[in-house]
Amino acid sequence: MAAPYASFGLAPATRAGAVLADGDVQVHRDFMDFVVDGHPLLFRLSDLDAVSPLASDIPPAILTEQVRGLLLESDAPLPGGRYVIYGCPECADLACGAVTAVIQRDGDDFVWRDFAWQTGEHADLAFNGYHGIGPYRFAGAEYRAALAALLDGDRTAPARRRVLLIGARVALPARLAAALRTIGIGADIAEDAAAVPADELRAYGAVVFGTAVTEEQRSAVRRSFADAGVDVPHVDGLAPIVPVLVAQIEHALDGGPDGRRRLARLTATGAAAEVEVTSACRVRLTAYRVDRLHRTRAQDVFDGVLEPGAHRIALDAGAVKGRSCLVARAPGSVLAVAVRHREPG
Incomplete structure (x- = not known):
């Protein structure tokens, strides 16, 4: 047949x-x-x-x-x-x-x-x-x-695989830039975008703000990109943790329609994560936090195949205590969120 x-x-x-x-x-x-x-x-x-x-x-x-x-x-x-x-x-x-x-x-x-x-x-x-x-x-x-x-060259233009890192502190942006270059994404560091020519701004696929960047600085950077006539995603760093920032940047650089992303939604509390996937796929959840000595702690909290739809996954309270983030990875997709903890009382 x-x-x-x-x-x-x-x-x-x-x-x-x-x-x-x-x-x-x-x-x-x-x-x-x-x-x-x-x-x-x-x-x-x-x-x-x-x-x-x-x-x-x-x-x-x-x-x-x-x-x-x-x-x-x-x-x-x-x-x-x-x-x-x-x-x-x-x-x-x-x-x-x-x-x-x-x-x-x-x-x-x-x-x-x-x-x-x-x-x-x-x-x-x-x-x-x-x-x-x-x-x-x-x-x-x-x-x-x-x-x-x-x-014939008649295809969608490839995504701009270069990001501009805006940060007042040198150490974290430098580590982040090195990590991005290792995985094939170009990165430049600047305190602001005022002196960056418009043609160079148009080459960036995203702009990333460090946690110490003020709202005034963020507004000035947004104006520079707007004046250059380019609209790019703006990433607000969830935490000073390089793998989390890389995950946020990868999500920002993914310009595909929502229907072609396997990860549709991610939220997390101290008790559970809510994950929604559009097709059956393997999902890995990793919790990241900074301890009292400012060391990064990471723990894989789930790794398995999920069917299409929404799923609730219990989390180990110790893995997400304090200021923590959760990163979900599936083939071709990544999402990162801050873990929300219930207010005392």
Whole structure:
């Protein structure tokens, strides 16, 4: 029986970078996701941290090679006519694992079938096949037009991956800038934006205010950006904790529509977190706080797959005592909030 027709498109997507509690980092990646029947294909894979081969930071020659492969204008890179649909965001090494599929022509149509998780040269459909995904039949004209548009330069402009850090203290902005550069986001530090040329202001994707920046300074910076004719998100730091600030910045840089973000809402009290997700996905919650000696404490308080909808997750009171924040991470999404504690009495 022939596969039913599905619509095909591409949409900008982001794999949010992160500075994790154990010191590891996740690199920020912008890429084009495959949209099948109006929904990102990646969202059908609930526990996958991956990007498509159509990443914005690869050289034009490699992007052309990837597009030509998906158009079947070059030989398949894997046996059995298999192509990588999603790969490791850090190194793109097949040994780390990848989602692959057979792509073939059927008349003027393109068919994607036999999706599988693959870590070696050959895929084992019996053990690692995604039996609930596909096959998909795409009309040739729509399929070719979407992919050819990438080579013609007719695609959404990539997000501005540079931020301006406004802060009176040198140590924290410097540590934050170093962390952002480690995950692939440029960062500049200034006490204000008055002397920054308008062309440079237009290159920033967000402006970040440190906790010690006064309201007068914030207003002056906002005026500078407004005078330059650029509208960027303004991030008010929740706490002097680098991983929390990185999470806030990653959320600000994600310019995608709300419907294409897996994390829709996050709130937290001293007793529980309320998390809402738009599709089944793995969610990790990490609590951060500063102790009496001004040391940062971090504790993972939840790590599991959540179904679409709202969820209430109990929190360890010790992990969120005092001034604390909660960071939620899902594939491609991140949210950070301050923990609200009940007033005494």
